Amino acid sequence: MFSDRFDQLVQALRILPSVGPKSAQRMALHLIMKNKEGAIGLAHALNEATSYIHECGICHSLTENEVCDICCSTERDDQLLCVVESPADVMAIEQSGSFKGKYHVLGGHLSPLDGIGPEEIGIPYLVQRLSDGKVTEVILATNPTVEGQATAHYLVEATKHLSLQMTRIAQGVPQGGELEYVDSHTLSQAVHNRMKMK
Amino acid sequence: MFSDRFDQLVQALRILPSVGPKSAQRMALHLIMKNKEGAIGLAHALNEATSYIHECGICHSLTENEVCDICCSTERDDQLLCVVESPADVMAIEQSGSFKGKYHVLGGHLSPLDGIGPEEIGIPYLVQRLSDGKVTEVILATNPTVEGQATAHYLVEATKHLSLQMTRIAQGVPQGGELEYVDSHTLSQAVHNRMKMK
Ligand SMILES: [Zn+2]
Ligand SMILES: [Zn+2]
Numbered sequence: 001m002f003s004d005r006f007d008q009l010v011q012a013l014r015i016l017p018s019v020g021p022k023s024a025q026r027m028a029l030h031l032i033m034k035n036k037e038g039a040i041g042l043a044h045a046l047n048e049a050t051s052y053i054h055e056c057g058i059c060h061s062l063t064e065n066e067v068c069d070i071c072c073s074t075e076r077d078d079q080l081l082c083v084v085e086s087p088a089d090v091m092a093i094e095q096s097g098s099f100k101g102k103y104h105v106l107g108g109h110l111s112p113l114d115g116i117g118p119e120e121i122g123i124p125y126l127v128q129r130l131s132d133g134k135v136t137e138v139i140l141a142t143n144p145t146v147e148g149q150a151t152a153h154y155l156v157e158a159t160k161h162l163s164l165q166m167t168r169i170a171q172g173v174p175q176g177g178e179l180e181y182v183d184s185h186t187l188s189q190a191v192h193n194r195m196k197m198k
Numbered sequence: 199m200f201s202d203r204f205d206q207l208v209q210a211l212r213i214l215p216s217v218g219p220k221s222a223q224r225m226a227l228h229l230i231m232k233n234k235e236g237a238i239g240l241a242h243a244l245n246e247a248t249s250y251i252h253e254c255g256i257c258h259s260l261t262e263n264e265v266c267d268i269c270c271s272t273e274r275d276d277q278l279l280c281v282v283e284s285p286a287d288v289m290a291i292e293q294s295g296s297f298k299g300k301y302h303v304l305g306g307h308l309s310p311l312d313g314i315g316p317e318e319i320g321i322p323y324l325v326q327r328l329s330d331g332k333v334t335e336v337i338l339a340t341n342p343t344v345e346g347q348a349t350a351h352y353l354v355e356a357t358k359h360l361s362l363q364m365t366r367i368a369q370g371v372p373q374g375g376e377l378e379y380v381d382s383h384t385l386s387q388a389v390h391n392r393m394k395m396k
Contacts, residue, residue, distance in 0.1 A: 008247070025289065032248065048206065049230060053203055053204055087227060
C-alpha cells in the first residue's frame with residue numbers, strides 16, 4: 001500500500017509482540033501522518049538501546065555499565081539472592097517493591113528436550129557465586145511452570161553442599177482472582193499449601 | 199528500570215497508538231532480549247519512511263514519488279473520484295477491493311469550532327480538480343460522523359455549478375453485526391434508507 005517503504009515499515013513493526021498486520025498498518029499511518037518526530041525519536045531510542053544495553057557482568061540482568069545498579073547498590077541486602085529466569089522477572093519483582101536483596105538471572109530454565117541443561121543457564125556460575133558465603137538465603141523465583149519447578153529443584157540439589165537457606169516464592173490463588181476462574185491445578189496446590197491463620 | 203536508555207526506549211514506544219506503559223515495557227524487553235536485529239531493522243524502516251514518504255501532489259494520499267501509483271495508473275477509471283478524509287481511508291477502501299477509480303484525500307473534515315474551514319481541507323483545490331470535466335461521478339466517502347456528513351453536504355453545495363454526479367457511500371447496519379448491538383441512530387438510519395428487494 002502507498003509505497004515500498006510504507007510496506008517495509010509495516011513489516012518492521014510486526015516484530016513487536018502482539019502487533020498483528022492491522023495494528024502494524026495503523027501504527028505506520030499514525031507515525032507518518034501524525035508523529036514523524038516521534039518516529040525519528042523512536043528510531044534513535046532503538047539504535048541507542050540496542051547499542052548500549054547488555055547483560056550485567058554479575059547478575060546477568062540488563063545494564064549499560066559493566067555491572068548493573070542493583071548489583072552496585074550498597075543499600076540492598078547482599079545476603080539475600082533472588083534467582084529468576086529473565087530480566088522481565090527482575091522488573092516485575094522490582095515493581096512489586098517486595099524485595100530489597102540482589103538478583104541472579106538464569107536466562108532461561110532447564111529444558112532437556114531442547115538441549116538446555118545446567119551449563120546453558122549458567123548454573124555452575126551461580127553455584128560459584130554462592131560459594132563465597134556472603135549469601136545466606138536464596139529465594140527461588142523461577143516461574144511456577146513445570147520447567148521452572150524442575151529448575152528450582154535442580155538448584156536445591158546443586159547447592160546441597162553449601163550452608164544456605166533456599167526458599168521458593170509462594171504458589172497459590174492470585175490476589176483479586178475469583179476462585180471459579182482459577183485453574184484446578186493452582187487451586188489444589190493452594191489447598192495443599194494452606195496457611196494457618198489462628 | 200535497568201538503565202536510562204531502557205527507560206528512553208519504553209518512553210519512545212509509548213508514541214505508538216494503543217501502547218500503554220506495560221506493553222511498552224514488554225516490547226522494549228522483547229526487542230533487547232530476543233530481537234536486536236529486528237529492532238535495528240525497525241529503526242532503519244522508521245528513518246526511511248519518515249524521510250521518503252510524503253503527500254501525493256495530485257490526490258494528497260501518501261507516496262514516495264511526486265505522484266502516487268493510483269494517480270499514475272492507466273488501469274483505473276479517471277471518471278470516478280472517491281473523496282475521503284485520510285490516507286487510512288484510502289487504505290481501507292483499497293483493501294475492500296470495491297473501487298477502481300481514483301481518490302482525493304481531504305486531510306480532515308470541516309470543523310468550524312477548531313478553525314478548520316474549506317480552505318484548511320483544500321476544498322478550493324478539489325473544486326478546481328473537478329472543473330476540467332474528466333470526472334463524471336464523485337463518491338463522497340467522508341466518515342459517517344456529524345463532521346463527515348457536514349463535509350459531504352458542503353461539497354455538494356460547492357460543486358453545484360459543475361455537471362457531476364455526487365453519491366454518498368451507503369450508511370446502514372454493518373455486515374455481520376447483530377442488530378441488538380447496533381446503536382439506535384444507525385438503526386433508525388438503516389430503516390429510513392431501507393432498500394427494495396422485490
Ligand atoms: Zn547486576
Ligand atoms: Zn495520488
